[in-house]
Amino acid sequence: MKKLIVFDLDGTLAESKSALDPEMAQLLSGLLAVAKVAVISGGDWPQFQKQLVSNLPPGQSMENLLLLPTCGTKFFRFTNEWTKLYSEDFTAAEKEKIISSLNRALAAAGFTPAQTWGEIIEDRGSQITFSALGQQAPLSAKETWDPDFSKRTAIKAILDTYIPEFSVRMGGTTSIDVTKPGIDKAYGIHKLRDLLGIAISEMIFVGDALFPGGNDYPAKQAGVLSIQVRDHNETKRVIEAIIACLGA
Numbered sequence: 001m002k003k004l005i006v007f008d009l010d011g012t013l014a015e016s017k018s019a020l021d022p023e024m025a026q027l028l029s030g031l032l033a034v035a036k037v038a039v040i041s042g043g044d045w046p047q048f049q050k051q052l053v054s055n056l057p058p059g060q061s062m063e064n065l066l067l068l069p070t071c072g073t074k075f076f077r078f079t080n081e082w083t084k085l086y087s088e089d090f091t092a093a094e095k096e097k098i099i100s101s102l103n104r105a106l107a108a109a110g111f112t113p114a115q116t117w118g119e120i121i122e123d124r125g126s127q128i129t130f131s132a133l134g135q136q137a138p139l140s141a142k143e144t145w146d147p148d149f150s151k152r153t154a155i156k157a158i159l160d161t162y163i164p165e166f167s168v169r170m171g172g173t174t175s176i177d178v179t180k181p182g183i184d185k186a187y188g189i190h191k192l193r194d195l196l197g198i199a200i201s202e203m204i205f206v207g208d209a210l211f212p213g214g215n216d217y218p219a220k221q222a223g224v225l226s227i228q229v230r231d232h233n234e235t236k237r238v239i240e241a242i243i244a245c246l247g248a
Contacts, residue, residue, distance in 0.1 A: 004198045005031060005242060006189065006224065008207035008216050009041030009051060010172045012235050016139055017047065020055040024232060027239045029057050034246040036196065038066040040188045042177045042215055044124045045069045045076065045084075053082075066196075071169065071215055072188020073126035073179050075195075085195070088183045089125045094166075098128045098178050101162040106130075109155045115141075126183070130155075132174040142173040149213075152176055156213060171215030186218035200224055206238055 010016045013024060020028070031037055039052060048067050056062075062078035069076070075085040090098070102121055111132070113120075118134035132151070133141055146152055152170045159168050159176070167179045193200055205224040207216030208231065220226040229235045 001202075002035065002204050002225075002242075002246070003202040004036045004038060004192060004196065004204075005239075006038045006040060006192070006203055006205045006219065007235070008171075008209065009039050009043060009048070011208035012041075012206060012229055012232060013039065014051055014232055016142055016173045017043070017051065018139065019051055021232070024236060025055050025057060027236055027243070029060055030243050031239055031246075032061065032064045034243060036064045036066065036198070038068060038188075038192055040068040040072045040185050040219070042071050042127065042129060042171045042175060043069055044127075045074065048076075066192060068188040068191070070124050070127035070129075071171075071177055071179055071183075072185050072191065073183050075188070075191055077195075086191075087126050088180055088187075090128070090180065094180075095123060095128065098163060098166060099123070101159060102128070102130055102176075102178070105155055105159040105162060108158050109151075111151075111155060113145075117141075126179065128178040130176040130178075131172075137174065139173075145174050147173075149211075153213065169215035169217070170213055171209050177215050184218040185216060186222040189219050189222040189224055204242070206235055 007013050014020050048069050067076040073088040076082050116134035118136040120131055120134050122129045149170055156168050167181050167184050169177050171177055200223045203224045205219045205226045208229050209216040210220050210226050210228045227238055
């Protein structure tokens, strides 16, 4: 019997940088009534609040919900209020090297987007995130830019040669996430194991980027039973099945 269900956010529980839809909110509420739920995603804490927390049903109990922003480099738990347990932040020198290397990799890959919406490189403290079309790009533009991950694979291959001492992963629809070495979703899985006392064999991970190089892949490498989904609608059917099993 599984005790902890772990999800990615963008592309898994909701469309990129979009709020949970009402059906998903109700399904998550039902899952929280029968199991602990964790969400690990590349977005920072304000994005988690906007997309996830504020869209759960009114009066929802949060005690069974664990939130790990920026690919598990931060950990928030609810005890009367949301409390940050840790944050694996970069030093100023590390940030400078990562950002300059990203710019060099983009130039080397010949990356010149026709249009962007906002900054394409964001400092999230414990993670540097490249968003190809900008932080405020519309979903319609993002979905058609790199659906097969080929553009980001090329950029990542170059970036890996510039900053081999850091972890570089692809996620979402247009993003590349850079974290400290070993600080990724596998790190988050191990933190959940240690802090909750739940064995990895008692967890399930659900995500849309479980392929090598995807930012969900480290969770699979950590040994968690992992379920690949195409989008948030497929995740809904997975949640329904889990609720049916755990409820029984």
